[in-house]
Amino acid sequence: MRALRLLAAVLVLGAGLFIGARPIGPAPALGAFLEPAHGVWSLARAAASPAAPDASVAGLGAPVEVVYDERAVPHIFARSEDDAYRALGYVVARDRLFQLFAQTLASSGRLTEIGGAQALPLDREMRHLGLPRAAEALPARVGDTSVTVRMARAYADGVNAYIASMPAAELPLELRLLGKRPPRWEPVDSYLLQNRMGWTLANIANERSRTTAAAKVGVAAAAALFPDDSPIVEPIQPNGQSAPRFDTSPLPPPGKPDGASMLLGAASDAWFGTRQLARAADEDAPWRASNNWAVMPKRSATGHALLAGDPHLDLTLPSIWYEVHLVVPGRLDVYGVTIPGVPAVVIGFNRDVAWTFTNTGADVMDFYVEEVDDDRRPTRHRVDGAWRPIEPRVEVYRGPKGDTVAVDTVYYTYRGPMQRVRDRWVSLRWAVLDAGREAVGFIEGARARTAAEFEDVMARSYRAPAQNMLAADRGGHIAIRSTGRYPIRAQNGAVALDGTKSANDWQGDLPVAKWPQALDPAQGYLASANQQPIDPRASDVWFGGDYDPWRALRINALLRADSSVTVDDMRRFQTDPGSARADFYVPYFLNAALRVAQRDTGPNRVVLAEAGRMLNRWDRRYTASNTGAVLFEAALRQAALETWDELAGESGARRVTPSSAVFARLMHDSASTWWDDRSTPQVEDRDAILASSLVSAYLATRQRYGTPGDSGWRWSSVHKINVPHLLRLPALSALGLSAEGGPGTLSPIAIGGANGPSWRMVVELGPTLHAWTTYPGGQSGNPASPYYKNRIPEWLAGTLEAVHVPVRASELPAAQRSGTLTLRPGR
Amino acid sequence: MLALLATALAVAALTWWLGWWGVVVAALVAGLALRQRRGAPWLVALAAVVAWGALIAVDMVGGRFAALATSVAGVLRAPSVALLVVTLLFGALLAWSAAVVGSEIGRLVRGKTSAP
Numbered sequence: 048m049r050a051l052r053l054l055a056a057v058l059v060l061g062a063g064l065f066i067g068a069r070p071i072g073p074a075p076a077l078g079a080f081l082e083p084a085h086g087v088w089s090l091a092r093a094a095a096s097p098a099a100p101d102a103s104v105a106g107l108g109a110p111v112e113v114v115y116d117e118r119a120v121p122h123i124f125a126r127s128e129d130d131a132y133r134a135l136g137y138v139v140a141r142d143r144l145f146q147l148f149a150q151t152l153a154s155s156g157r158l159t160e161i162g163g164a165q166a167l168p169l170d171r172e173m174r175h176l177g178l179p180r181a182a183e184a185l186p187a188r189v190g191d192t193s194v195t196v197r198m199a200r201a202y203a204d205g206v207n208a209y210i211a212s213m214p215a216a217e218l219p220l221e222l223r224l225l226g227k228r229p230p231r232w233e234p235v236d237s238y239l240l241q242n243r244m245g246w247t248l249a250n251i252a253n254e255r256s257r258t259t260a261a262a263k264v265g266v267a268a269a270a271a272l273f274p275d276d277s278p279i280v281e282p283i284q285p286n287g288q289s290a291p292r293f294d295t296s297p298l299p300p301p302g303k304p305d306g307a308s309m310l311l312g313a314a315s316d317a318w319f320g321t322r323q324l325a326r327a328a329d330e331d332a333p334w335r336a337s338n339n340w341a342v343m344p345k346r347s348a349t350g351h352a353l354l355a356g357d358p359h360l361d362l363t364l365p366s367i368w369y370e371v372h373l374v375v376p377g378r379l380d381v382y383g384v385t386i387p388g389v390p391a392v393v394i395g396f397n398r399d400v401a402w403t404f405t406n407t408g409a410d411v412m413d414f415y416v417e418e419v420d421d422d423r424r425p426t427r428h429r430v431d432g433a434w435r436p437i438e439p440r441v442e443v444y445r446g447p448k449g450d451t452v453a454v455d456t457v458y459y460t461y462r463g464p465m466q467r468v469r470d471r472w473v474s475l476r477w478a479v480l481d482a483g484r485e486a487v488g489f490i491e492g493a494r495a496r497t498a499a500e501f502e503d504v505m506a507r508s509y510r511a512p513a514q515n516m517l518a519a520d521r522g523g524h525i526a527i528r529s530t531g532r533y534p535i536r537a538q539n540g541a542v543a544l545d546g547t548k549s550a551n552d553w554q555g556d557l558p559v560a561k562w563p564q565a566l567d568p569a570q571g572y573l574a575s576a577n578q579q580p581i582d583p584r585a586s587d588v589w590f591g592g593d594y595d596p597w598r599a600l601r602i603n604a605l606l607r608a609d610s611s612v613t614v615d616d617m618r619r620f621q622t623d624p625g626s627a628r629a630d631f632y633v634p635y636f637l638n639a640a641l642r643v644a645q646r647d648t649g650p651n652r653v654v655l656a657e658a659g660r661m662l663n664r665w666d667r668r669y670t671a672s673n674t675g676a677v678l679f680e681a682a683l684r685q686a687a688l689e690t691w692d693e694l695a696g697e698s699g700a701r702r703v704t705p706s707s708a709v710f711a712r713l714m715h716d717s718a719s720t721w722w723d724d725r726s727t728p729q730v731e732d733r734d735a736i737l738a739s740s741l742v743s744a745y746l747a748t749r750q751r752y753g754t755p756g757d758s759g760w761r762w763s764s765v766h767k768i769n770v771p772h773l774l775r776l777p778a779l780s781a782l783g784l785s786a787e788g789g790p791g792t793l794s795p796i797a798i799g800g801a802n803g804p805s806w807r808m809v810v811e812l813g814p815t816l817h818a819w820t821t822y823p824g825g826q827s828g829n830p831a832s833p834y835y836k837n838r839i840p841e842w843l844a845g846t847l848e849a850v851h852v853p854v855r856a857s858e859l860p861a862a863q864r865s866g867t868l869t870l871r872p873g874r
Numbered sequence: 875m876l877a878l879l880a881t882a883l884a885v886a887a888l889t890w891w892l893g894w895w896g897v898v899v900a901a902l903v904a905g906l907a908l909r910q911r912r913g914a915p916w917l918v919a920l921a922a923v924v925a926w927g928a929l930i931a932v933d934m935v936g937g938r939f940a941a942l943a944t945s946v947a948g949v950l951r952a953p954s955v956a957l958l959v960v961t962l963l964f965g966a967l968l969a970w971s972a973a974v975v976g977s978e979i980g981r982l983v984r985g986k987t988s989a990p
Contacts, residue, residue, distance in 0.1 A: 053978050056971040056973075077964060081961045083933055083961065084889045087942075088939070091938045830942065830945040831938045831942035833938065835941075
């Protein structure tokens with residue numbers, strides 16, 4: 048009996064030790080994971096504010112005091128800027144360590160190390176674009192002693208100090224699940240992240256869509272369907288007009304297919320395959336939309352300049368943003384948001400100036416068809432008759448256990464990475480790969496005293512991705528400039544260029560004076576929302592963008608109508624449910640319903656009349672309780688589907704869809720040949736298509752959501768917002784949320800998607816600074832923390848929280864503190 | 875009772891110091907020390923449950939344990955109570971088996987040393 052018991056005990060002990068020490072399949076090793084002193088359960092202890100009130104950080108010149116306020120925002124009080132950014136690295140690592148780890152893997156093309164082979168397409172995209180190589184070369188490009196490199200090193204000191212001293216209980220849940228330890232943070236990780244933002248905000252869609260369309264309907268029609276200039280002009284740089292200008296000219300009819308430029312589309316797919324797939328999945332989704340606006344004292348109820356900003360990005364938990372306040376007496380006092388991994392406050396304010404950005408969407412990439420010496424293993428390429436060297440770089444992709452998942456060789460010409468596309472070697476020139484001093488702009492911009500100074504600092508340092516940088520100052524001035532590097536080209540970038548001629552290379556950069564910009568405009572306000580930055584009648588510069596005019600129309604209408612804007616107006620506008628897009632299109636649908644009902648006696652007449660009544664009752668606002676938006680969206684989608692049938696692929700699937708702004712241009716031409724549905728014998732006009740779309744949408748909506756007007760048609764039931772965790776783990780995400788807003792509104796969160804206002808900020812620049820902020824998440828990356836996703840309810844409701852901006856630590860009373868931390872110089 | 879508390883204290887201390895291996899070490903030693911006592915391995919297992927339960931209670935002090943348990947349970951797709959039971963069971967099984975092995979080692983060593 049004893050022997051049997053011993054045998055059983057040995058077996059149990061052996062099994063326990065085995066599953067305790069070794070991961071089995073995707074499950075982590077159970078011993079370290081479950082034990083309550085340092086395992087997963089101890090994360091509950093780490094959810095509180097700093098457990099260790101003191102920590103040492105290598106390189107610090109003097110102690111740094113960090114005070115966390117009741118919103119878990121760290122206020123960092125340092126004696127030098129280097130120390131402030133060291134401390135920033137420390138506090139970010141403390142709250143967002145897994146995010147730092149995951150972002151580094153994503154931006155360096157190493158996601159296979161946690162995701163295995165399924166992550167290979169994303170990793171290949173990063174490496175084939177040359178983003179890791181460009182990051183590694185950054186110190187050589189900008190100078191090893193530059194501010195960029197110095198601050199990245201200081202930041203790395205802070206991150207690594209935290210990692211070295213991290214209590215076992217604070218090891219993030221995700222790293223425990225993956226069975227990983229956080230690696231050392233290197234300065235290059237910051238540069239990688241910067242490049243990743245360039246990839247995120249890259250504009251590639253328009254020219255790719257145009258070449259695809261050209262293969263269906265010819266070059267002239269494709270150029271009109273995917274135009275360089277927006278058919279609706281309400282530019283960022285005010286053009287002196289008090290209303291938007293609509294292009295009402297007819298679209299050229301479909302022409303003879305021309306596939307000559309397909310190489311460009313194929314090249315775009317080769318480098319940006321995952322982006323194209325994501326975009327193709329939802330043509331209607333807002334794509335990197337953002338808003339910002341500012342009013343001068345003459346239009347402000349408070350008599351002070353006001354600024355509002357809400358950059359729209361992928362919504363994730365933890366959020367892309369981390370709120371922080373850095374103070375170096377006499378030198379720096381900046382509050383705002385940083386991207387974990389970036390040693391700077393990106394969007395925010397100091398006591399004199401506030402700033403915020405929207406994406407310009409400029410096309411700053413070109414493709415070159417190269418002539419190489421060896422088609423299989425190229426070593427040289429020919430330019431102006433002379434051979435130039437090609438640099439090969441071997442890319443090894445590792446799996447979770449260090450195994451080799453794949454090995455690639457990426458070739459580089461002096462222009463950039465080169466790929467085989469349709470039996471040709473094509474190289475990519477992209478401004479993001481040459482950038483590197485952006486962080487200098489943020490660091491020096493944070494010290495600006497006027498809006499104009501901020502703009503000039505950024506113009507000196509910032510290159511890519513181009514941003515519409517809006518600033519307002521305490522003196523009552525407002526300014527905006529579309530800041531970035533705009534290459535001067537021999538011809539615009541909408542074609543694949545001949546790489547054998549250096550004349551096709553970029554011929555320098557557009558001077559600052561030619562960038563879209565404005566300072567203290569007569570209209571008393573400035574606004575940008577990813578629209579075309581400058582009226583094409585005022586500039587012949589090709590920016591090659593992919594513009595969305597509807598939000599710009601709405602915010603300009605709101606600001607024009609309000610000559611005494613309050614702080615609360617600024618906040619309210621950010622979630623305004625009104626839609627210039629619906630205001631434009633609904634009358635066309637209603638008129639079509641009336642006209643077609645008069646001439647049609649078929650069975651759909653009753654349905655059309657009912658659908659028309661429903662649409663007419665809708666106030667065109669995407670409020671939570673409205674039941675008209677779902678019908679309108681379905682009708683508009685159906686109308687586009689029926690209208691652009693000329694662009695359908697061979698299998699009937701659409702390959703590209705012109706924007707709703709181009710569709711708006713078509714609305715002015717009721718008899719355009721584009722309206723005709725080629726699958727029917729009769730020739731349809733605009734009203735026929737709009738009416739049939741309305742009927743189809745009504746029937747489909749009724750089938751899907753039940754009786755019209757019921758709760759199933761409520762916008763809050765249809766329009767769901769998801770804020771997924773970085774690893775897409777549902778339990779750590781916030782899913783199925785409801786909020787006001789929809790396509791074309793100022794808060795155009797994608798239907799069912801996870802892209803929207805990632806940060807909202809309103810700043811009043813009076814004698815005393817006031818600011819209000821929120822974002823969809825929370826400061827902590829620990830799911831057990833009360834600060835993990837505590838801000839989501841206020842973000843959904845469109846409310847903001849007043850922020851504390853203490854001059855010194857002692858100004859923050861105990862009641863407003865949630866923790867303190869002193870960082871001391873260490874080895 | 876004293877043996878139970880002493881063993882639980884040892885398991886908790888060694889877990890805090892060595893991590894989960896601390897249970898094995900503490901249980902081996904306890905099994906060795908209590909080898910003459912009837913049902914000692916079960917007492918050690920119970921002590922491990924008490925010790926790990928106490929450590930979990932410490933984790934609960936900040937009031938964030940429920941949120942954590944819900945998150946972990948969601949990720950692992952198991953009820954949070956089940957995960958807690960698995961945690962305590964894992965510690966108990968390690969302790970019981972190590973205690974049995976410890977007591978047998980003790981008997982073996984004593985048998986050898988007391989042999990003529």
